[in-house]
Amino acid sequence: MKTHARVVVIGGGVIGCSVLYHLTKLGWTDVVLCERKELTAGSSWHAAGGFHAINSDPGVSRLQAYTIDLYREIEKVSGQDVGLHFTGGLNVAATAARWEQLRSDWARHRTLGLKTELVGPKEIREMCPLIDVKGVYGAIYDPMEGHLDPYGATHAYAKAARQRGAEIYRHTRVLELEATTKGTWRVVTDQGTIEAEHVVNAGGLWAREVGQMAGVNLPIVAMEHHYLLTENLPELEQMSGEIPLVLDLDGEIYLRQERKGVLLGVYERDATPWALNGAPWDYGQTELLAPDLDRLTDALNKGFQRFPSLSNAGIRKIVNGPFTFTPDGNPLVGPVPGLKNYWAACGVMAGFAQGGGVGLALSQWMVSGEPEGEIYAMDVARFGPYAASRNYTVAKAREFYARRFQMAYPNEYWPAGRPAKTSAVHATLQAANGVFGVSYGLEVPLYFARKGEPAKETPSLRRSNAFPAVAEECHAARETAGILDISSFAKYLITGPRAESALARVLAGRIPEVGKVRITPMLSHSGRLMGDLTTMRLAEDRFLIGGSGYLQSFHMRWFNEHLAQDGVDIRNVSEEYGGVAIFGPRARDVLSELTPSDVSNQALPFMSVRHLDAHFAPAIVGRLSVTGELGYEIYTPAQHLSSLLDRILEVGSSLGARLVGVYAIQSLRLEKSYGIWSREFSRDYTAKMSGLDRFVDFKRGGFIGYEAALRERDEQPARRLVTLTVASDDADAAGYEPIYSGDRLVGFATSGGYGHCAGVSLVMGYVDSSISAEDRELSITILGERRACKILSQPAIDPDGERLRR
Template sequence: MTKELPKTAKAVVIGGGIIGCSTAYHLGKLGWTDTVLLERKKLTSGTTFHAAGLVGQLRTSANITQLLGYSVDLYKKLEAETGLGTGWKMNGGLRLACNEERWTEVKRQATTAQSFGLDMQLLTPREAFDLWPLMTIDDLVGAAYLPTDGQANPSDITQALAKGARMSGVSIFEDTEVLDLEIDKGRIRAVLTEHGRIECDRVVVCAGQWTRRFAARFGVNVPLISVEHQYIITESFGVPSNLPTLRDPDRLTYYKEEVGGIVMGGYEPNPIPWAKGGIPEGFHYTLLDSNFEHFEQIMEQALGRVPALETVGVKQLLNGPESFTPDGNFILGEAPELRNFFVGAGFNAFGIASGGGAGMALAEWVAKGEPPYDLWPVDIRRFGRPHFDTDWVRTRTLEAYGKHYTLAFPFEEYSSGRPCRKSPLYERLKAQGACFGEKLGWERPNWFADLFANEEPKDIYTYRRQNWFDAVGREHKAVREAAVIFDQTSFAKFVLKGRDAEAALSWIASNDVTKPIGSLVYTQMLNDKGGIECDLTCARVASDEYYIVTGTGFATHDFDWIARNIPDGMHAELVDVTSAYSVLSLMGPNARAVLEKVTNSDVSNAAFPFSRINTVGIAGCPVRALRITYVGELGYELHVPVEYATTVYDALMAAGGPLQLTNAGYRAIESCRLEKGYRAWGSDIGPDHTPIEAGLGWAVKTRKSTPFRGREAIERQLASGVTKMLACFVPDDPDVVLLGRETIYRNGKRVGWLSSGGFGYTVGKPIGYGYVRHPEGVSQDFVLSGSYELDVARERVPCRVSLTPLYDPEMTRVKA
């Protein structure tokens, strides 16, 4: 007899794969025992049952690596807790390198692993062979071995998680399809199923490849598509059960032992999308027809590595659809479009590796209103307008799938689905040699080639200095010595308006925004732990209106954060006006002289000081000019209605010619900001870092009694001190390439890793930023008294430390 659905629940989880069962398991552990999990067919019958089951841990983010490490820790103990076998084996993982660029990548990965506390060991080809004697090693340069990686049986792990959830009181219902959600005034009221209604206000959708279509019914955007993924299962031929998992990215393949045989699959460069017209009705526990012709390219690569595959019997070529995303990262979090609608989907064929940690993080997000730590790389709010179009999502996702095992070069750009969003200046800048990058669909000039010198505006990727290095140096010099224009039209721009706009923003912003009309305020917005959720500028344009500017990639995230933190009952409306304005950033010591040539407005320092917004007229256009800089020079952001953009740009360039005004791109911005010590959200600062730790305490209004979100946490930290502090690191060797995640050593002891890295052309040295960590406390004296080294691709590099900017335009020299 089937038990009846409960009439009410605290939360309903939709989807009975590993992510849904893990989320239900962890909600139960958090005391949410009246959680209900609904599966339309049977547990694991969607994608989980045909997953390969490799469990690797290392990612480029410390927190995502931590999340995967949590999965490993959970899988170790799950069988003992539930009495169900999981097939978990911590047999280690090998990663091969077959050329010098790949070897550099592997060494940098080993440094990253070390930074994040993982013991990734570098091996010779012979040492790798000793661990994996089935392979040929003629072409190997080296390998990396992570002893704590492993493998599991996906269905068994999921059933164990489900049993653990039931043991905590969670109810699980199979053969129960969700038909609809009941939503009233933007709030979830109930889940409607084929067997009845469950009243609840929190829904967690972990429905795999079904998630996008289901979520779209309620206005929620989940960018993923289904892609065919194949692997073979061989007959048993005496493969030892303790064989490590193996990834051979140069041959696009992966391997694991299974019942004395081998599972082998890979990521072909020409993937096949599935279910373009929609997933067939009733699809479950179903595989696709084997595509031997398409798999042949993977098989050929594998035979060169494991010759035994030529003679061993193949039991099955398994073809199953899996959900993939446009950037190769999975999707977690509360949807910005609908309160209390949570998503865990799009796991890009590593759902088993991330299942334990993702379920833990999602459960905490549901129960506590925030994730356990910063999960920006997988946050659903990283997406934006282009991701509503399934054709665009499919095009980009297929490229991401094809790059799954290719070399992950620094600064590499996607090429598909471009151009999508263009500034009005796009064609002009392209004709002048712009090499564009892309963010959130926007085309943005990264650097400019000298067409007269036959430079080609094209990135050539390498782990060494890349081909644009000298071009960016020219632009950097122009910023410091003359003037440049950066096209920053892609900035996200919001208007907060209403009679309570000041009161609302005062609560949300940690800096003082109660300034006179015309004031410009740089501020963070904090969570209750004092962590930095947003980093942006607010211009007061009227007594009841603010104009807010933030980074391109943070458009969805920051809008959501501000909107959901406007206190109940306050009259303040947030509107996205990004597409209404182009932004021409005029920067450099000659910037004022250029501006004076094109406007009759008084732009002297007395009339237009730093941190002000004025309206000036240029070529018939009313321009919002913001006196601000992110490069450390005199500068103005000129916010121009889009219809005036080309006119204003042409006027500036014509007037600026005698003053050496030139174009410059985002890589010059990055180089200049590193020298000046400006922080970047998403790397140097974020929800896990407070302004006090990041050296931004000066931008927090603790001297005033005004309440703001996060104030209590900041005051506690000011009273008790900090355990980490952001510092700048400059290697002695000017040829070192810093990219971020290099390990920081203080007096020979590991104390952290770089959050960002690059090159400063004025100081003539590489520059990195990272937090010096010490559980007993960190002070300025502690940081400055140490002797420092950086581990760069497993080589120790001496460096100097600084807590003040390396460059200041008022200084007669630079610190280097």
Template structure:
């Protein structure tokens, strides 16, 4: 075995071999894969091998569709035949909300060229004659779905990689991982050590175990997943054509043909986690768990009712195998916080369908510094220190039980919470706050100010929170509101050379001392990598603020770009400060009696910062907010946050000060056309395409991404950011009560010209709003469009930015 390789991949399942294949395809052949047992051991060998393209995320559809295209290509190699059946699939809908989901996803997928179809009962039976249509409202057809032999796919990846020059060592156990003084990785094995520039952890359900060898915790737990294989069914043996795969998400199972029998795989409510302490037996590779069909009884009965031939024969075999789960069920693909050149590629609960796209993306991470598609939802850094082992177990069990649940635009699931709370959490709860977790922090999302508010179940329509949120927004507009915005990520940067260094990273100008600016950090290709508020406290001293979820992502970006041997100090102070937002036309009236500082506009201007005393408490006050009203962000030491909250509530009682929550803030930021990071902004879009030209200074001599932006200025942009106002729906009360959401196609004269990135209702302007991207010729103010919202075309129009207070008179008052 060689003692050195440019890349070492740990794990020889379908994910690890896909990474090896894609690196080799890009010409990186000095790569070594280490597998403790045989290739495909772990979760790969016993996987059912289903390969859907269906997802509520555009980029996950791209990733999974890429896989189906790659598998077809690999099947062309006669030396490594693969049993690949592209049968298409039928997803069944028993409820109106499920049909709404299908309408939304099919519109989104078809805008990307995937040719989904909505089926009625007759069309469904033409494709699958053995299905019963009782209680169904319709179905969705995915023509790219099917199944593939996982072991054959793995061997095909491995074969191509070997032929290109990559090496694979089976029965080689990794026993340790450490950094050398030169910055390389030493991977210790039972057959010798390997020195590597990069490491990819593709350890499957052992991914957390591998990560721990480098002293980094990875939130992951192993779940049992059972599926059964029937005996041969005469009706299937008698037909030549293979049946489409069937999924019944409302009864939570999949059902597909296997030779002349059927495979039934439920996701049951009695979800079972194994090795909850993270300790996996050394010799568990090709083993399975004991069967427990009692857990599946209800699902088997439901499936037999849907396809009676299932119940006509016996069970030939039951597979109860381990599959890894992260807290949100999505895999980890990307860099590890705090470990340079150490990448995660594991945690796949749907690894067979996602392996192709995952291998492509991890190769791009290593070679290009980022993947083609923005995959923040899969980034390992999306979970920070709050996600311990108990958290991941609780969340994974909840997720498994809701594997086929609809991804509603507003839903706050309870498992694993609360993890982090601000000092005023109990005060807010006593006032009827409903909470949601943001980056692990509990934040009030809305306030139920009466005891019985009705059904709080999530849906695509406006929920019981709608009227309460309206009251919150209007009180902020007319009086003053208070928002506990706990969990902001905050970094202090100071030392000689700080200003010059930051200036090379941000696309715009640095603020002067005492001033605040919104700044964008670009990737080399000009895409928006990070968004932070920069507050200049002194010549060489800054406070940088970003979202709670961005904490590790943004800190690592800054840390990786620090000049070598510089005097610059970067410190994470996120947990040291709480944040309270006071906003509304009477905000100054609330604050002025609490301080000796002159809070007038002349003395405390918009986009400025001062350290002041409020009710005797030291506060770093920034005159900026995310709702578009006169207001301040008040950053206070965590130990003083509750006292400040109470003092503000007391001082504000004479001015109708009321709490407001995140749903109200979301409504108001839409009215101001404020973009949300990783929602409306990501690294696939530059600040120019995102309509953020005013934050870009191309006259600066140098900053990261400048060359790409200069080239973009002289080229035709494929699309640009717009704000849309939707007309009231005319078809039904349901549509009138539904706002646009992420991924809705935007049409002009029946042609798709763009898609939405976010949407909601603006209570201050009494209108439904959507943000999104369209082709430049359709971005003019007044352009009439249609937006496909859950299968219904809603009329709308492009409007100038900031439909609420476009001249920022409130902010500047």
């Protein structure tokens, strides 16, 4: 055994072996893998082995497509048969709502580069004679779906990695992890100790335990999962080929061929966690959990209705094995915040669909400093301290498991794990008939139901029952004033004698003077976006930086890596400070009633910040707005927020001001063509593409990503961000809908919604730079239907920005 290595990967399942392979492929060959037993001895060996590229997140979908394409490569490189069966796959819809969703998904697949097809009941029956198509509307067919041999695929990664110099130590259990003063890790095993520059937690069923060795509680839990293997079926014995992998989404069952029988899996509603007090280290490669068929009765009965011949089939084997889930079902990948060179590659529920992509993305991150595309849906930093609670993780994982195939609407927030966090004014907002969603574990107001209406939104693919209430909120914000709880916004206090010089390296935007506010994009080394931050300079050595609240761990990880140094103090004060935003023509009138200070346009101009007394609260007041209206963001210690909001509502009521929620902000910002993170801005885009280059301080330079931004400054990007109007009276774009010029795909939506004050459906998205506002043949596919659209040459509301400055 080596005593030193650049990387130690812990865990010999498909994920650990994929990471090992990709590290060697990218040139890091001094890497080892430690596996407590044999390769695949966790959950890989009993996996169903199915794979597919379809995923609702584009970054995850891209990596799944990569994984599937990779199997032929590793089979060739390693010489190991991976047992590939490209049978194709059917995602079946048996309700009108599901069929509408699948048609919408199929359109998005054009954007994602997936070559899927829509097929009808007759074609479904021809592909799979086992299925009863009564009540079936249709299906998405993906020719790149299928199944493989889990053992063969895992060993192919391992053999290919060994050929490039990696070492694999079987029967080597990691006992301890110790961070050294040199910034390395001592990996203590039962076979010896290795000092490593990097550690990768690919522990699978033991990932939580491996995390605890380093002092971190990863939000991950193992769940029991059943599938059945049947005896031969007459319909399949008569076929020369194989039936496709079938996902009966409404029956909540999946099926694929196994020999001349089938493998049938279900996600029962009574989800059962496994080994909550710690996964036993002696759980091995030949062990399965005791089956509990009583739990499966309802699910199987639904399955037998769709596949009638299975009700009489003999059962050859019942498999009940654990595999891991996170609160949202996506993997945990990337550098773990707060731990130097400790990386996560775990929680990968769909290991044989995602394993190659996870290995690639993590290896790129380790070797080059960043993955090549946006993978926030997998990023371990998407969760905060609230998710470290085992009760929270278990509640959310059980919910995700039980709802694995249920329809998830874009306006739906599931109930488990709520409320985990509430702001200081939650009770006030609740009493005002607030309807809440969740951001970074915090309850946030989506909208306020009208008097006499229930405070509940109906999940829908189309405009929901919230529509009229949101319209009223938007008109109030444009005509009088809107009041928004902004406690969920991220707030970072950066102080110290070297704060300015440190920020000048991290922020690509202009560093503001004292009392000023600036939009300050943050770039990666390759010039791609890392943040769309707002920086307020409170004093020479004191800055308050704001951003999207759900990115707190993401931002702080970057700050601690690139901003931390002597003379700089970095604090996340998001929970210490609450906030209220006031915006609209009467916003100044409301503010003037809260403070004795002069808040005139001259004393507090646009993009300025002051310390003020707001009612009885000491406050930081910034003159800016995400709505395009005259507006202020007021931040105060959380214990003052309730009293402050009460006074704002008291003053505002006489002026026609009213509470508004996040939905109204989405409408108002679309009318101003304001982008937001994870939609218009992400690591998939550069400052030039997104239009944020107008805030980049090219004169100063010296910031991370400067050289890359400079290279593209005078170039025409392949795509640019635009706003479009859409001819639609019942539904709006949600994101990644394809945009066409005639029959040519020229772009895609990033977000959409109804502009209540502009009176039109709006879309923001990226289109080929050659497409102009004069193009008369543009269309966008929404819910499976082509709808005419047109690029706006200027924002739909107040194109000159006069309202912000009045």
